[in-house]
Amino acid sequence: MQDFPKPDAVLGAVIDWLRDVAVPNLPPHAAFEAKVAANALGLVARALDAGPAETAEHARLTALLGRGGGIEDLTAALSERIRSGEIDLATPGLADHLWTTTLDKLAVDQPKFAPYRRVRTAETQEG
Known part of the structure; x- marks a missing residue:
């Protein structure tokens, strides 16, 4: 190597x-x-560079769904559970998962997107 x-x-x-x-x-x-x-x-x-975020996403999905699997399979299962009404925003951890996953994906796809940058700046100032 x-x-x-x-x-x-x-x-x-x-x-x-x-x-x-x-x-x-x-x-x-x-x-x-x-x-x-x-x-x-x-x-x-x-x-x-997104490896740690993907690992965290996988852990959140595993916790939300109560089972293991690949991230694509778990994401599809979560989508189906949301679509069917089995889980919703009242489900503990779901809103946080959706928000965090969205921000992590924006960090890769659109890091200069103004609303994303405002959120990250606000998080930095809070923390």
């Missing part, structure tokens, strides 16, 4: 190069495509 460079450092270097070097020197359409590629790589980098 390689020690250096770390995968996140490689991704960061490629993203920086695309944004800082390639985009300014490309024709408009190619520059647009390079920006899209840089954004896609940024999403990949954030997804790779």
Whole structure:
């Protein structure tokens, strides 16, 4: 196994190069495509960093449903229980799970989304 460079450092270097070097020197359409590629790589980098959040999501799902399984299976089971009315927002832990999972997904998909940033800033100031 390689020690250096770390995968996140490689991704960061490629993203920086695309944004800082390639985009300014490309024709408009190619520059647009390079920006899209840089954004896609940024999403990949954030997804790779999301391991702890995914582990926590799995633990919350396991606790809510009272059984184990893969995260996709557990999410589908939770959705079905909500849809059927078996559980709702009065179920202990459900609202917290939904809120936390939403914020964790926004951290990967849309970290610059203004409402998300306001919530995270407020959490930082409270904590």
